[in-house]
Amino acid sequence: MKKTNVLNKKSMNFLETYLNNPSPTGYEWEGQKIWMDYLKPYVDTFITDTYGTAVGVINPDAPFKVVIEAHSDEISWYVNYITENGLIHVIRNGGSDHMIAPSKWVNIHTKKGMVKGVFGWPAIHTRMAGKEDTPKLENITIDIGAKDKKEVEKMGVHVGCVITYPDAFHVLNKDKFVCRALDNRIGGFMIAEVARLLHENKVRLPFGLYITNSVQEEIGLRGAEMITQRIKPDVAIVTDVCHDTSTPMIDKKKQGDNVIGKGPVISYAPAIQQKLRDRIIETAESNKIPFQRHASSRYTGTDTDAFAYSNGGVPSALISLPLRYMHTTVETVHKDDVENVIRLIFESVQTIKNGETFSYFDA
Numbered sequence: 490m491k492k493t494n495v496l497n498k499k500s501m502n503f504l505e506t507y508l509n510n511p512s513p514t515g516y517e518w519e520g521q522k523i524w525m526d527y528l529k530p531y532v533d534t535f536i537t538d539t540y541g542t543a544v545g546v547i548n549p550d551a552p553f554k555v556v557i558e559a560h561s562d563e564i565s566w567y568v569n570y571i572t573e574n575g576l577i578h579v580i581r582n583g584g585s586d587h588m589i590a591p592s593k594w595v596n597i598h599t600k601k602g603m604v605k606g607v608f609g610w611p612a613i614h615t616r617m618a619g620k621e622d623t624p625k626l627e628n629i630t631i632d633i634g635a636k637d638k639k640e641v642e643k644m645g646v647h648v649g650c651v652i653t654y655p656d657a658f659h660v661l662n663k664d665k666f667v668c669r670a671l672d673n674r675i676g677g678f679m680i681a682e683v684a685r686l687l688h689e690n691k692v693r694l695p696f697g698l699y700i701t702n703s704v705q706e707e708i709g710l711r712g713a714e715m716i717t718q719r720i721k722p723d724v725a726i727v728t729d730v731c732h733d734t735s736t737p738m739i740d741k742k743k744q745g746d747n748v749i750g751k752g753p754v755i756s757y758a759p760a761i762q763q764k765l766r767d768r769i770i771e772t773a774e775s776n777k778i779p780f781q782r783h784a785s786s787r788y789t790g791t792d793t794d795a796f797a798y799s800n801g802g803v804p805s806a807l808i809s810l811p812l813r814y815m816h817t818t819v820e821t822v823h824k825d826d827v828e829n830v831i832r833l834i835f836e837s838v839q840t841i842k843n844g845e846t847f848s849y850f851d852a
Contacts, residue, residue, distance in 0.1 A: 495682065495828040503527045504658070504678050508668045511596065511653040513565030514583050517541045517704045520561055524677055524702055531684040532700065541704045542716045545684060551697035553843050556725040557683060557834055558713065558792055559676025560706030563669065564816055566652035568597065571642070575635035577606070580626070582651060583707030586816050590629045593818065595652050597633065601645030606633040606652075656818040664824040665749075671812060671820040675827065676728045677702045679810070682831045683838070695843040696723075706792055713795035717803070724765065724804050724841060725796035728830060730822070731756075731783055731809035745783050747811045749823040752779030753830045754809040758789045760797035762804035764847040769806055772837045778829050783809065804847040808833055 496504075507527070512520030521543040525535060532545035543561075564583035571577055577597075591610035596603050609632045610624070622628060631652070635641040658668040666675070684700050686692075699720050703712035706729075717725070734741050735748045747754050755770060773780045788794050789807050797805035810830050813821040 495686070495831050496824070500682060500685070503681075504666075504675075507678060508658045508670060508674055511565075511598070512561055512563055512670070512674065513651045513653050514562040514705050514707045516598070516651055517561045520674065521702060521704075524561065524681060528681050528684055528700065531681075531688040536699075536719065538715055538719060540712060540715060542712045543702045544716065544720065545681075545700040547684070547687070547698040547700070548694060549697055551695070553696040554699055554720060554722045554724075555694075555696050555838060555841055556699045556701050556717075556720060556722040556796065557680045557838065558701040558703060558725060558727045558796065559680050559729065560673045560704070560712065560792055561677050561702045562704055562707050562712075563653070563672070563674065564707050566595070568646060568648050568650040568652065570648070571638045571646070572630075573638050575633070575637045575641050577631040577633065577641065577646065579629065579631065579652060584816050587624050587626050587629055589817050591624050594655055595631055596655050597631070597646055598651050598653070599645035599647075604633055604644050604646055606631040654818045661821065665821050666824060666827065667819055667821045669818040669820060671822055672730045672815055673706065673728075675730070675810060675822060679728055679827060679831050680834065683834045686831070686835050687838075692839060694838065696841070698838060703792055710792050710795040713792035714799070717796050717799040721800050722796065722803055724845070724847070725793070726765075726769070726806050726808065726834060726837060727791055727793040727796060728808050728810065728834065729791040729793075730812040730815065730820075732815060733811045733813040736813050747781050747783055749811045749813060749821065750825060751781055751811070752826060753833050754781045754783045754811055756783050756785050756789055756793070756807040756809060758785035758793075758807075759787065760789055760794045761785075761806055762797070762847055764849065765804045765806045768840055768847075769808065769833065769837050772840055773833055776832065776836050778833050778836070780829075780833070781811070
């Protein structure tokens with residue numbers, strides 16, 4: 490496969506459509522339908538589960554199973570309390586950031602359709618210098634233009650309605666992709682592109698490949714926990730995002746040194762099977778794919794942990810995409826890194842031998 494031009498016009502149209510569609514944790518199915526529709530020409534069949542995880546399968550009858558995985562959900566809010574004068578208090582659905590909420594538009598999902606609202610904030614003129622309150626979960630509220638609680642409820646809004654941001658996909662300076670929910674629908678996009686490239690390059694794998702787009706990662710790896718018990722994989726390569734630590738207010742001594750534009754990030758952690766990780770590094774080096782390294786300490790905090798410690802232990806590795814401004818509406822990644830993560834997974838799966846255990850004790 491050539492180093493450049495991994496993505497094409499169809500890929501980019503899919504990416505924009507997929508990112509702009511809301512897929513909050515617990516409500517991922519519309520995004521999953523878009524993803525499955527794109528993936529359909531490149532796989533033999535699909536597996537889905539009751540909570541919404543979707544898996545495209547190549548060679549479903551093969552006994553040896555390799556997973557490439559991402560997660561499909563985005564952070565969001567829930568309506569938690571409605572005041573008598575019609576303002577809405579929220580709780581998190583995943584790691585939503587209260588600091589960025591003021592002045593943001595929101596979409597409230599109801600059975601009557603989408604209701605627009607705004608996170609309001611007091612004008613600067615009304616705040617006392619030096620004694621200003623900062624945004625907190627307790628003091629941010631959504632205004633949907635209703636005069637009271639009764640009107641809010643008449644509009645279809647009730648406790649439990651899920652709330653997302655409407656911020657759409659943009660390209661910044663020709664090669665930076667910017668959107669909410671790049672964490673981690675960009676991962677679902679990348680594994681779908683791997684399937685496309687395998688198909689277009691007529692690659693015949695000697696095992697079953699399970700292109701897995703899990704749900705509910707943002708609230709504790711739950712979708713991966715469920716689907717790994719269903720698939721019972723022999724090997725798993727997971728992709729997610731990690732922090733670009735070159736941006737202001739991040740301490741590299743604590744967070745590591747990873748930068749967008751410098752390549753995929755290969756993780757080190759107890760859950761990472763070392764022989765599988767070394768294989769991926771060798772693959773990057775032999776194919777001249779730039780990469781970075783990251784130490785994750787006790788756990789990766791990604792679906793890698795769910796796969797690694799399931800089914801008696803599954804050799805698992807993590808290839809991350811460096812990202813700026815995680816869990817904001819302006820998450821930013823570099824086009825070159827997206828293409829190189831795709832290339833690295835594409836090349837790595839072809840190095841896996843049918844029946845390979847990656848055991849430390851093999852002769």
